[in-house]
Amino acid sequence: MNEKPTQGDSHPVNVGDRPWQAHSEERAVDESVVAAWSEALAQLRSASDQTSAASRPAPLSRGLTLVVSAVPGDDLAGCLDAVAHQSLAPDHYDVLVVVDGPVAAVEPALHGLTAAGVSVRVMQAAPGMLRARDAGLAASRRQLTGFLAAGDRIGPDYLDRMVAAADPASVILATGAENAQAEATLPTTVTGTVVPTALARRASADDASDGHDDVVFLATLLTTYGCEARPVPLTGPAAYHQDPNVGSGADSRAIDQGPDDFDIRVMGPMSVLRSLDGLSRGCSPSTLALVRAHIDTEVDRINAHLRAHPDDHGRVVELLDAHGFDYFPYERLNRGRARALAVAYCFAPYNDTSAIVMAKRVRDRQDIVDAVFNVMDGKREKDPSIRRVSGPYVENEIAVDTPTYFSNWASIEAFRELGLERIAEIERVKGPYERVYSRVMWTASHFLAAAYKMRNSATTWTAEFSDPAARDVQGEVRSAPLSESAFLDEVRAEVRRRGLPLLVSDNVLDWCEYIAYVFADRVVFTNPNQLEYMLSYAPVPEAAALAREKAVISPHPTLPPAFYSMVEQSYPLDASLVHLAYFGNFYATRGLGDVLTALAGLEPSIRDRIRLHVFTGKATELRKHMDELGIADLVVINPFVRFLAFLNMASKFDCLIVNDAVTADKHARNPYLPSKWSDYAGSGRPVWGLVEAGSPLSTQPLHHASPVGDIAAAQDVLRKLAAIADAR
Structure with missing residues (x-):
């Protein structure tokens, strides 16, 4: 494993295949190291940038552009004073202040930077303009871009350590922990990070979350663009102290916004969750752990809202039903409830x-x-x-x-x-x-x-x-x-x-x-x-x-309509035919055997317009019976499908078949209601029941019904269904 530079090193460290981590005792930037870093970044950009030479932005210089965001009332001077007294040489970084307010109000805070020989620019974040992160990336002149808020405070070695840790495919995360791995979490804000500018511009453009959420931006860099998250423990002269008013995601999505803040406390986190879920699919295990850890954090915010407003739970469930999360920590959503x-x-x-x-x-x-x-x-x-x-x-x-x-x-x-x-x-x-x-x-x-x-x-x-x-x-x-x-x-x-x-x-x-x-x-x-x-x-x-x-x-419940489209299945059906479906085990003497016998006895002009699709785990008896009846070409046998896939499949056919258990010789009245009926009932498709007289199934709102064992009645139903093909 490569050694990490530590505070007070007096000898160059062994950096292996990461020459950009080299660090001399004078703490100056080695020009050969920077040149190697620059060449690696240029190769990376050349391989990934598909824009024409004419449309490319101006080439990026070596070093770092530090973007500092400020709003009226911030102690910007305190932040910039620390930035002006960095051990990193002034010609290796410049500062861009993005202010949400008049430029003139921050000009007095810039004098220290100018006096220290640090290049500084000011950009006004006018209403409707992209937030500081996006504006800063667009205006960055360097191959690296770092971010601070006006309320942040840094030690004199902060920029030097962050730049030393950087490479063309890493997101550098400032942390105050001695053990970086203990703090290996996805931050909720870009303040205290350094990113490769070229890739970050593209990731920012890809950020589809509402409000351009910082955590989604960082996750995009890690997942879509293959960057590595690299926490850097910073203490002493390199210390980083984050503004306590920044860092709870989406500009501090607060827990105490009041009684009517569903959009802030639920819709905001849910938008982030949807974005992170999409980004997490197919990423590396280490990145997946970071993304899922932040998913947990966002779900904790929703949980806090639901504890205060339990009546909103149904609205949250509707949002969950509308998106198929690969990972969702329901236990955190309902924690303590x-x-x-x-x-x-x-x-x-x-x-x-x-x-x-x-x-x-x-x-x-x-x-x-x-x-x-x-x-x-x-x-x-x-x-x-x-x-x-x-x-x-x-x-x-x-x-x-x-x-x-x-x-x-x-x-x-x-x-x-x-x-x-x-x-x-x-x-x-x-x-x-x-x-x-x-x-x-x-x-x-x-x-x-x-x-x-x-x-x-x-x-x-x-x-x-x-x-x-x-x-x-x-x-x-x-x-x-x-x-x-x-x-x-x-x-x-x-x-x-x-x-x-x-x-x-x-x-x-x-x-x-x-x-x-x-x-x-x-x-x-x-x-x-x-x-x-x-x-x-x-x-x-x-x-x-x-x-x-x-x-x-209380009959078995029927799920909401959303469940019938959660897991979309591809199953081509010939539009010139009428398609019937049966889901479940096949018994020649129970229900479906009547359908097969009735189908075999129909006149060819009718039965040839019908296809029966059977989804079963036990097809041997079915195949044997089909061969005996000579209708193998009219029946399509499929394996069982999982539950949500079954619900979607059920919504595709012209008619669904459900049958009673045959109990007439043992029971005065059939006491069984097939659970399958509750699933068919929500499919929006016609249902044909093969029923015993007086059974629970016979009392349901079936579109078609025929008595179990009555082949002629089953043929009448099949003729009615075949007419669907004629009407197309």
């Missing part, structure tokens, strides 16, 4: 229907939560994009690392115990939660939530059942054995205290439903049929009666 706990054994970012539905539920409730879930690495694929659904409403993701099983009692106990420990760690800071929401497909969720509720009786617990837990789709008993435990002893004691009958069962799934019925303050079912069915087989009628009193019907 979660008063609710979401318990979902499977949760974002795992790509699982249960996780997605719970993410949608968190968003739909619009309640800031800490989310407790199980680590499912190796069991479920991760899809970080699902965080866009729930992330804006999640402060802490509490990942509990226990074995992943659907209803294994040992794994449920482990999740409950470790989950309570992790929750307790957070409660030491914020106290008990006011609300708990748990959802079951995976049964462990309700056991953890019940344990928390028993320890915090004032907390409101809402328990959701997406489907029956103790019965499968055919109405058969689901069973998993449980063992005696201290938790079950606590449950029994509390039940006795309430004067209720005890559940006598060694089945985990029975207990999952029972504890929710008894202890939850609200029990959520997705449809009335599910409620009636689940309560009909409850082994403790008194518990079922309690559940009925506090039951809530």
Whole structure:
């Protein structure tokens, strides 16, 4: 590693391949070093500057132009006096004062520079003119440009050290830290920096942030133009003291602007965030760390606003939904704000229907939560994009690392115990939660939530059942054995205290439903049929009666329209045909088999105008059935797509197909509402449901409906859909 020059060096340092860092004991600028630096910069500019020779600005001289910004009332004289007494030779730098006010007002402050032989110019920043940074870069005469504010103060060796550290592709950052790496952050202002002028002019022109934000300008130099951020620790004679009124980004975007400052406190940082997000894509790991550290800072500003104005959260979420951030620290956005706990054994970012539905539920409730879930690495694929659904409403993701099983009692106990420990760690800071929401497909969720509720009786617990837990789709008993435990002893004691009958069962799934019925303050079912069915087989009628009193019907939420265009997918469709789509696993005896059979039986003139597009993870059975029916040329098989891609794909077809689970021979009324319906409902496309009579799906506003198993009815729907092609 190259050595760094330090204060008081008496021997030339080993500079390796960076000759511009050479530093003699007399602290003069070595002309050969400057010439080598100049040649390297000229080569860099020649390779990157595409303008014609006639349109290029005047050649830049060696050395540095120091741009000092000032406004009326600043102690400009104090700053310029320090600039006039620099150890760097006067012929190696000049000063440009950019003043927001009359030039005459600052002329007395210039005398010290003139007397010291330093060339000085003054430029008035008239209304509408580019800010000091841009004006200074445009008027700079040197290969380096540095920036100070009138309130800054520098030691006599400041410019010498900054110039010595410079090279044609670095941004030099003055820091007061002894350890530069400890201060390796992206500054929010250009004051205290030195940049290569030619590249900086181009970066300034590229800065698309509102108000030409300094941090975006610096990030552009680092990302688009490949510069390196090089912090330089400056103390003693080289010290740099920044004006305390400068440096909080976008001219001190303050936290205390008043009640009506959404544009300043949210829109300003959000503009910077969008710019930094775009710049960060594809940059080096070290630069990415700097950019993301500043993204964190900007999000902290928005968090401060939301703490004071929580009603603005919905507006912030709309802004987030409108931009697909590669990186967004939701935990910082919501820091200190979660008063609710979401318990979902499977949760974002795992790509699982249960996780997605719970993410949608968190968003739909619009309640800031800490989310407790199980680590499912190796069991479920991760899809970080699902965080866009729930992330804006999640402060802490509490990942509990226990074995992943659907209803294994040992794994449920482990999740409950470790989950309570992790929750307790957070409660030491914020106290008990006011609300708990748990959802079951995976049964462990309700056991953890019940344990928390028993320890915090004032907390409101809402328990959701997406489907029956103790019965499968055919109405058969689901069973998993449980063992005696201290938790079950606590449950029994509390039940006795309430004067209720005890559940006598060694089945985990029975207990999952029972504890929710008894202890939850609200029990959520997705449809009335599910409620009636689940309560009909409850082994403790008194518990079922309690559940009925506090039951809530709440279908799976549908996401806002913005989600259907977040991840644009390319999928060409022949405009002369009508295109149907089915997303999900294929079962020849359930729903989609009716569509295939109906399609095969249509007259060729109609069926040839139809294409069925199937997105599935299990295509073997489908291919076999297609071959048997002779319709392989009418069906396009695709693999599953991730959730946000699925939403976008769903918006492209002429009709979407959803089917009921076939339950007529086992249930008086179908108790299942497919979660897919909630996603189709927001697509803006017609939906065809293959339904059982009286099912929850049959009551939805379907554009087309046909009974499951009725091939003739399915053919009637296909004929209506084929007519779409005729109308084009």
